[in-house]
Amino acid sequence: MFIICFELRAAGDSYKKGIHIDLGGYQTHLKQRFEAPSGFENQVSSFSGYARIRATLLLGKKLGWEPSVGTLIPWKSGKDGNVRKFTSHLDLTFTYPFANWLRFRLGPGVQWLLSIADGGPVELNNGTSTSTFYTPGYASHSFTLTAQSGLSFLLDSKVSLNLEIYGSGLLNRLRRNFDIAATLGWRL
Amino acid sequence: MKWISLWMVISSIALGWTHVGNNIRGWKQAPVTFYLNPANCPISESELNEIVDAAILAWNGVTDSRLVVERARSSVSVSEFLAGNTTQLPIILCDTDFATQVGASGVHVIPAATFKTATDDKGNLIYSGILLNSASGAGANIAYLSKGQVELTLAHEMGHALGLGHSSQSEALMYYSLGSKQQALLTEDDLDGIVHIYPRNELGGGVMGCSAVKFPRNGEGPATHWPMLLLGLLFILGAMGWGRRASRFPF
Numbered sequence: 001m002f003i004i005c006f007e008l009r010a011a012g013d014s015y016k017k018g019i020h021i022d023l024g025g026y027q028t029h030l031k032q033r034f035e036a037p038s039g040f041e042n043q044v045s046s047f048s049g050y051a052r053i054r055a056t057l058l059l060g061k062k063l064g065w066e067p068s069v070g071t072l073i074p075w076k077s078g079k080d081g082n083v084r085k086f087t088s089h090l091d092l093t094f095t096y097p098f099a100n101w102l103r104f105r106l107g108p109g110v111q112w113l114l115s116i117a118d119g120g121p122v123e124l125n126n127g128t129s130t131s132t133f134y135t136p137g138y139a140s141h142s143f144t145l146t147a148q149s150g151l152s153f154l155l156d157s158k159v160s161l162n163l164e165i166y167g168s169g170l171l172n173r174l175r176r177n178f179d180i181a182a183t184l185g186w187r188l
Numbered sequence: 189m190k191w192i193s194l195w196m197v198i199s200s201i202a203l204g205w206t207h208v209g210n211n212i213r214g215w216k217q218a219p220v221t222f223y224l225n226p227a228n229c230p231i232s233e234s235e236l237n238e239i240v241d242a243a244i245l246a247w248n249g250v251t252d253s254r255l256v257v258e259r260a261r262s263s264v265s266v267s268e269f270l271a272g273n274t275t276q277l278p279i280i281l282c283d284t285d286f287a288t289q290v291g292a293s294g295v296h297v298i299p300a301a302t303f304k305t306a307t308d309d310k311g312n313l314i315y316s317g318i319l320l321n322s323a324s325g326a327g328a329n330i331a332y333l334s335k336g337q338v339e340l341t342l343a344h345e346m347g348h349a350l351g352l353g354h355s356s357q358s359e360a361l362m363y364y365s366l367g368s369k370q371q372a373l374l375t376e377d378d379l380d381g382i383v384h385i386y387p388r389n390e391l392g393g394g395v396m397g398c399s400a401v402k403f404p405r406n407g408e409g410p411a412t413h414w415p416m417l418l419l420g421l422l423f424i425l426g427a428m429g430w431g432r433r434a435s436r437f438p439f
Binding site (some may be wrong): 028029036037040043044045046076077078083084085110111113115117119121122124125126127128131133134135136137138140141142143144145168169174175176177 | 203204205206207208209210211212245248249250251252253290291293294297298353354355356357359360364365370371373374375376377380383384385387388389390391392
């Protein structure tokens with residue numbers, strides 16, 4: 001434990017400006033996952049990969065500013081590929097050091113959902129026979145403001161572990177939603 | 189091997205939602221009010237109100253959608269609705285002559301259905317209604333279903349009335365069969381389908397889930413852009429702060 005702490009302390013001194021690539025995992029709809037009946041957890045909440053490019057900029061001796069752009073991977077798609085969904089984040093996060101090796105993250109952001117469909121009819125079961133339904137032939141964009149908070153562990157002069165929670169719809173009990181992300185970052 | 193398994197789990201996420209029509213754009217009015225006439229229903233009005241409210245609750249909880257659904261009382265009859273003579277839409281009615289709509293065999297397996305869905309030339313929904321099976325002696329009369337099953341059925345039909353078609357995902361609310369489902373639960377597939385029709389734009393107003401429901405595509409409702417301005421201001425302040433710091437302490 002001492003060795004790990006020593007390593008982290010030494011690594012933290014090297015927090016400085018740079019461009020980082022973060023790769024990790026992203027779990028959606030945490031609240032719904034905990035409230036879902038048994039067997040439906042993975043239907044109301046899904047796990048995806050998460051890739052992000054993040055800039056670290058120093059605003060003072062301690063305060064850092066980390067604008068970032070990330071996307072969930074792979075992009076979700078229909079079985080026949082005629083519907084695709086892209087989820088991206090633009091975050092303007094501020095960071096403050098709790099210790100040389102540990103930084104607190106907090107800031108606003110925007111989640112952009114882009115849904116694209118090719119359009120056309122789909123034959124699906126309706127209980128007694130089949131009915132014709134449709135995938136839309138237009139793209140749909142949804143922009144949701146998010147509040148992001150988390151911790152960054154500076155493991156090395158170039159490597160960090162980032163644990164974050166994204167909140168959206170925070171002012172509305174029904175629409176409130178939380179996603180979490182865990183990424184490993186490399187400074188380029 | 190673990191990584192391959194993880195990748196297979198991630199890659200297996202598939203969308204299955206559809207819409208009831210080609211290029212559906214949803215209802216123009218906000219909130220969308222479901223008009224309920226409890227006449228001829230085999231269950232009490234208070235119980236029906238509870239069921240409708242529970243179904244509405246499911247559709248009102250979609251974070252990334254601007255959709256807001258409400259309930260109001262109506263006195264419109266089934267015949268008036270089927271004749272196209274009502275403006276109280278979408279509507280929920282109990283139909284004692286349900287076999288006429290779904291056939292002699294259908295009346296024993298279909299507890300409810302959505303009828304007369306129509307759109308204008310822009311794809312906006314302008315007419316739709318849900319008929320609940322209240323036919324005497326029918327095997328699928330809603331009186332024979334549990335409260336949870338009626339709630340589930342109604343939430344599914346509301347999905348149709350709001351513009352969603354069936355899903356190919358068996359766990360989705362919009363799958364054609366109730367299966368083992370016991371409550372009106374929206375899966376991510378249902379969410380993705382409804383968000384496509386009713387996307388939310390908090391950069392144009394209605395911050396953090398608050399109610400501002402807008403239809404900028406049709407130019408309706410005043411747009412407030414202060415969330416975008418706030419984000420822009422934060423970006424500029426951050427950039428200025430970094431710029432000052434960089435000029436004093438060049439890296």
